[in-house]
Amino acid sequence: MGMFCSIIRFENLYELKRLCHWGPIIALSVIAICSAMAIIDAVLWYWPLDTTGGSINFIMLINWTIMILYNYFNAMFVGPGYVPIGWKPENAQDSMYLQYCKICQSYKAPRSHHCRKCNRCVMKMDHHCPWINNCCGFQNHASFTLFLLLAPLGCIHAAFIFVMTMYTQLYNRVSFGWSSVKIDMSAARRDPRPIIPFELSAFAASLFALGLALGTTLAVGMLFVIQMKIILRNKTSIESWIEEKAKDRIQYYQTKEVFVFPYDLGSKWDNFKQVFTWSGNPDGDGLEWPIREGCHQYSLTIEQLKQKADKRVRSVRYQAIEDYNGAFCPVTKGVRTFCTTPCTEEPRIALHKGDHILATRGLN
Ligand SMILES: [Zn+2]
Ligand SMILES: [Zn+2]
Numbered sequence: 001m002g003m004f005c006s007i008i009r010f011e012n013l014y015e016l017k018r019l020c021h022w023g024p025i026i027a028l029s030v031i032a033i034c035s036a037m038a039i040i041d042a043v044l045w046y047w048p049l050d051t052t053g054g055s056i057n058f059i060m061l062i063n064w065t066i067m068i069l070y071n072y073f074n075a076m077f078v079g080p081g082y083v084p085i086g087w088k089p090e091n092a093q094d095s096m097y098l099q100y101c102k103i104c105q106s107y108k109a110p111r112s113h114h115c116r117k118c119n120r121c122v123m124k125m126d127h128h129c130p131w132i133n134n135c136c137g138f139q140n141h142a143s144f145t146l147f148l149l150l151a152p153l154g155c156i157h158a159a160f161i162f163v164m165t166m167y168t169q170l171y172n173r174v175s176f177g178w179s180s181v182k183i184d185m186s187a188a189r190r191d192p193r194p195i196i197p198f199e200l201s202a203f204a205a206s207l208f209a210l211g212l213a214l215g216t217t218l219a220v221g222m223l224f225v226i227q228m229k230i231i232l233r234n235k236t237s238i239e240s241w242i243e244e245k246a247k248d249r250i251q252y253y254q255t256k257e258v259f260v261f262p263y264d265l266g267s268k269w270d271n272f273k274q275v276f277t278w279s280g281n282p283d284g285d286g287l288e289w290p291i292r293e294g295c296h297q298y299s300l301t302i303e304q305l306k307q308k309a310d311k312r313v314r315s316v317r318y319q320a321i322e323d324y325n326g327a328f329c330p331v332t333k334g335v336r337t338f339c340t341t342p343c344t345e346e347p348r349i350a351l352h353k354g355d356h357i358l359a360t361r362g363l364n
Contacts, residue, residue, distance in 0.1 A: 080137025
């Protein structure tokens with residue numbers, strides 16, 4: 001039941017504005033094209049009304065579409081969950097282990113990060129996903145990952161239908177002429193057959209949908225594997241990165257510290273159950289986390305504070321020597337600058353001559 005409650009939890013239609021963004025528009029278009037073409041082709045190839053196989057094929061197809069959309073909209077509209085404005089740890093002394101977010105006017109709870117796009121501190125933030133135009137975090141980690149699993153599965157089924165339809169249609173045309181189909185090569189033998197013309201345009205559309213389906217299977221399937229790997233270690237993408245930096249920092253300063261990631265409960269199944277539950281709601285409140293033995297509730301946030309202090313020490317002060325308007329691909333600053341576009345989605349910063357900025361370099 002919880003699964004159904006969670007989708008109704010979005011309080012108002014205001015959230016629908018999330019749909020007006022290139023990510024959801026493209027993602028939903030791909031889902032619509034693949035589903036519609038798969039349904040049309042399924043009807044042509046394996047008529048669903050008379051045979052058991054055809055019915056199962058058709059019902060499975062509809063089922064994929066419903067489950068994919070359900071998890072997609074759940075991930076988008078339920079959202080990651082935010083740290084309450086003004087939040088502070090129960091024990092006031094513990095706030096020394098936490099960073100403070102000036103925008104949210106609250107301490108950053110363990111595992112939370114401030115998302116500039118959402119403009120809130122996001123609980124157990126994984127990343128801001130443009131495809132759902134929302135953050136992936138505590139509350140929608142499961143539905144997001146389920147979407148990443150179901151989309152490739154649905155696409156594989158659809159791709160199979162596209163190939164079979166094109167094959168049977170092409171076989172019929174080559175054998176018996178393009179003008180009429182005399183013999184039924186489809187999996188279902190039935191009589192009478194609905195006459196639906198499969199023209200060149202339908203063939204091209206099936207081929208296009210096949211390309212979309214295979215591309216989606218590869219791209220989204222890879223994301224699913226990455227996501228599953230970190231979930232089984234009870235990590236987020238950001239935390240993998242923090243762990244990397246922790247190792248670098250310890251090596252750089254030769255401090256003999258041993259950094260142990262505190263949220264990995266030691267068993268893959270226990271880690272899995274933290275994200276995936278029968279109720280559809282993740283375990284816990286998103287602010288306090290179960291930790292492995294020998295670790296501290298604030299082990300990770302203390303490491304983050306150390307990294308932040310370290311970053312400040314190693315930052316270099318630069319002075320801007322000319323004005324810069326912050327354009328993504330600046331035309332006036334020479335070929336080198338034009339070609340080295342930043343790899344992040346962060347904007348370039350506009351500067352005026354004489355401005356000072358602090359730049360940090362990597363450790364190596
Ligand atoms: Zn914040
Ligand atoms: Zn975000």
